[in-house]
Amino acid sequence: MQHNYSLQPYNTFGIDAKAKYFSRFSSVEELELNLKHYANEPLLVLGGGSNVLFTQNFDGLVLLNCITGIEVSDDDDEFIYIKVGAGENWHQFVMHCLANNWAGLENLSLIPGSVGASPMQNIGAYGVEIKDVFHSLNAFCIANGEIHTFDNHKCQFGYRESIFKRALKNQYVILDVTFRLSKKANLRTSYGAIQQELFSKGITTPSIQDISAAVIAIRQSKLPDPKALGNAGSFFKNPVVSKQRFEALQQQYPDIAHFLISDTEVKLAAGWLIEKAGLKGFRMGPCGVHDKQALVLVNHGSSTGQQILDLSTHIIEKIKVQFGVSLEREVNIIPPHENII
């Protein structure tokens, strides 16, 4: 147990916030022990710290999830079921699956963070979300110490959403996740950038390893490496608007980037809106908007979390004024701020 401990190495924004208490757990028993000793302290379970923004010191207990282990729990003619400890690194797990020719996660290569956090916001990239390959998870109920199993339906997955971000927020610690992967690949190459990348390499019959390599190349071309430039990936969600609202915007901005998601709703590209508002590469003190991907906010070195939060508020206001569209933050603000827009 560490006291007054810097969280700088444990969050990809590189914010120098301190935890009143900090410890790790590698088993349910260790988790229980920590919770028993610090029962009255606010709790934060941390994986890779790649989707959090600390705006001040954390006045409570931060527990780093270090539960490891990857095992085949079942298999049939079509599928293989892999149970993974929540503290395993996501990308290394994806690489392990590719090495074994287990298909389904290739589009989700190079996403930072832990396996345990992946269901929290139903991570997604390049046409796949984890709900597409998720079987179940086991989670520790903080209130009564019981372990509960959640299947796909119970998790209530949505776009960057799950029940753990809503009705059950801060009530469970995810211990392990089981994925249902395919023995025979079902490639998802509909995302334009993947097709272009494969084409440029002259690949006409791609393997899952080729898809993974293409995704990695695309990501490296625009997303900053947190080791070099602090960030937490997309800071905002892509906003969903009504078809009427979209058509009005399209009249004014014929090249507006968008994806139809139903007969009545359209998802706009927040990165496009931010770029169009002239904010790509914009700097506000020691933080700013990434110059290669406007949806990513970056810490140029010595930013505080509050400065990055203020920058995000500035962007939300600008986008609201110019397009009448409300952006919602994707990154978890810690502690949660009730009264920010």
Ligand code: FAD
């Ligand atoms: P943390 O930041 O440690 O935690 C996130 C939240 O989950 C916190 O509220 C934390 O309390 C909670 N939590 C973590 N572990 C547990 C647990 N075991 N039990 C209960 N609660 C827990 N995301 C995408 O979806 N798609 C992308 O393409 C993508 N690209 C990214 C690119 C970059 C460069 C970066 C920095 C981030 C990107 N992200 C992306 C965001 C991030 O990688 C994911 O959200 C990831 O799943 C976060 O994992 P983590 O372990 O770092 O979570």
Ligand code: EPU
């Ligand atoms: N765009 C711009 N300018 C920018 C950025 C994007 O015009 O500065 C346009 C692009 O040209 C494209 C569209 O916006 O037409 C979409 O851009 P991109 O393909 O880069 O994806 P995104 O919508 O910005 C989302 C996810 C990412 C995920 C990628 C790939 C969200 C909030 N973000 O980004 O997830 O990796 O798609 O699937 O849904 C994350 O969640 O942290 C994350 C990085």
